[in-house]
Amino acid sequence: MMLSVSDLMISRGGIPVLEGLSFALGAGDVLVLRGPNGCGKTTLLRTLAGLQLPVSGRIDVASESLVYAAHADGIKTTLTVTENLRFWAQVFGQENIMPAIEAFHLAPLADRPAGALSAGQKRRLGLARLLVTGRAIWVLDEPTVSLDAEAVAMFATAVRTHVADGGAALIATHIDLGLREARLLDLEPYRARALATDDFDGSFL
Amino acid sequence: MRAGGGFGLGLSFFLIVVVLVPFSVGPQNALLAEIAPGVLWLGALLACLLSLDRIFALDWEDGSLDLLATSPLPMEAIVSVKALAHWLTTGLPLVLAAPVLGLLLSLPQEGYRWVIISLFLGTPALSVIGTFGAALTVGLKRGGLLLSLLVLPLYVPTLIFGAEVARRGAEGLAVTTPLLLLAGITCGTIALLPFASAAVLRVNLR
Numbered sequence: 001m002m003l004s005v006s007d008l009m010i011s012r013g014g015i016p017v018l019e020g021l022s023f024a025l026g027a028g029d030v031l032v033l034r035g036p037n038g039c040g041k042t043t044l045l046r047t048l049a050g051l052q053l054p055v056s057g058r059i060d061v062a063s064e065s066l067v068y069a070a071h072a073d074g075i076k077t078t079l080t081v082t083e084n085l086r087f088w089a090q091v092f093g094q095e096n097i098m099p100a101i102e103a104f105h106l107a108p109l110a111d112r113p114a115g116a117l118s119a120g121q122k123r124r125l126g127l128a129r130l131l132v133t134g135r136a137i138w139v140l141d142e143p144t145v146s147l148d149a150e151a152v153a154m155f156a157t158a159v160r161t162h163v164a165d166g167g168a169a170l171i172a173t174h175i176d177l178g179l180r181e182a183r184l185l186d187l188e189p190y191r192a193r194a195l196a197t198d199d200f201d202g203s204f205l
Numbered sequence: 206m207r208a209g210g211g212f213g214l215g216l217s218f219f220l221i222v223v224v225l226v227p228f229s230v231g232p233q234n235a236l237l238a239e240i241a242p243g244v245l246w247l248g249a250l251l252a253c254l255l256s257l258d259r260i261f262a263l264d265w266e267d268g269s270l271d272l273l274a275t276s277p278l279p280m281e282a283i284v285s286v287k288a289l290a291h292w293l294t295t296g297l298p299l300v301l302a303a304p305v306l307g308l309l310l311s312l313p314q315e316g317y318r319w320v321i322i323s324l325f326l327g328t329p330a331l332s333v334i335g336t337f338g339a340a341l342t343v344g345l346k347r348g349g350l351l352l353s354l355l356v357l358p359l360y361v362p363t364l365i366f367g368a369e370v371a372r373r374g375a376e377g378l379a380v381t382t383p384l385l386l387l388a389g390i391t392c393g394t395i396a397l398l399p400f401a402s403a404a405v406l407r408v409n410l411r
Contacts, residue, residue, distance in 0.1 A: 046271075070268050
């Protein structure tokens with residue numbers, strides 16, 4: 001198992017949102033998270049990425065094996081597409097950015113400042129970042145927002161290639177990605193019923 | 206980075222403050238010469254303060270701070286590099302501009318050396334403390350006011366000893382004691398504050 005979660009309880013702003021959540025992700029797996037807005041998808045992904053601590057439960061994942069893509073793409077508008085990708089490649093100690101540019105058809109845009117890109121093109125650049133990180137587990141939050149059908153297909157191909165190479169992906173999304181091998185996980189049954197903890201100070205940390 | 210903003214802002218603010226002081230004080234060269242080291246230090250400090258909220262604000266807005274936090278880089282290294290970048294774009298230009306502006310304040314001749322040395326020693330502390338303040342207030346809308354209020358008291362020791370070095374130097378007195386204390390503050394903040402900044406940044410990103 002590359003990532004396994006057992007009996008996880010997470011909270012947002014001191015209020016529990018999900019509890020009793022267990023799942024596992026192995027090489028080649030795609031797990032799609034479903035659930036209504038505000039049910040805790042983003043909080044779950046941020047917890048897995050290590051940005052916040054779980055209230056209880058265990059997350060087992062090899063260190064330095066996971067990459068997180070948030071709602072915001074983390075693109076510097078004054079740098080060009082290539083410079084943005086090169087920056088993130090350097091941060092993750094990688095060198096080759098060409099596969100990422102090809103996978104998301106960014107070659108015609110390579111020398112454009114990222115600020116001049118459309119929302120969909122920016123998103124493609126943000127997703128191309130995943131390929132330059134060289135990490136095995138992708139943790140993606142609404143990756144297809146503002147993408148057109150063609151770009152969604154590009155993304156699905158990238159995910160398929162990634163998992164075929166022994167990677168894994170955990171994707172929170174509302175649309176159908178056309179990935180037949182993907183498993184669905186509905187978060188609705190795991191909604192927390194417990195009341196807020198009485199750790200008043202802790203909710204500010 | 207070509208992100209723009211910070212570089213010219215601090216420097217032009219410093220210029221404005223120092224240029225306006227002789228006008229407001231009036232044509233009294235002796236008085237100006239006396240207050241010149243203090244004015245230069247105060248101007249540099251306020252100019253530094255002005256660009257602090259940009260240290261993390263842009264990275265927070267475009268989401269790269271989250272992504273950097275989940276990257277293999279240690280958070281302490283990220284905040285240290287941010288402080289270094291702030292010093293290079295704000296502190297160093299102020300150090301270099303100070304002797305030119307000292308001329309406008311009829312700074313005594315022997316003062317130039319000590320103004321430059323004290324600013325060179327002291328401005329890194331301003332950047333490191335400022336980075337800590339910026340890390341504390343990252344993500345707050347209009348956090349600039351809170352940032353200034355938090356950071357100003359922390360700036361006071363640096364200002365006292367920095368201006369003291371410059372004043373004593375200009376008057377030809379011994380500068381060793383305030384110089385050592387200033388260097389101590391700078392070394393201490395550089396050694397310790399990145400850990401505090403990284404810790405508060407982690408809390409703020411939750």
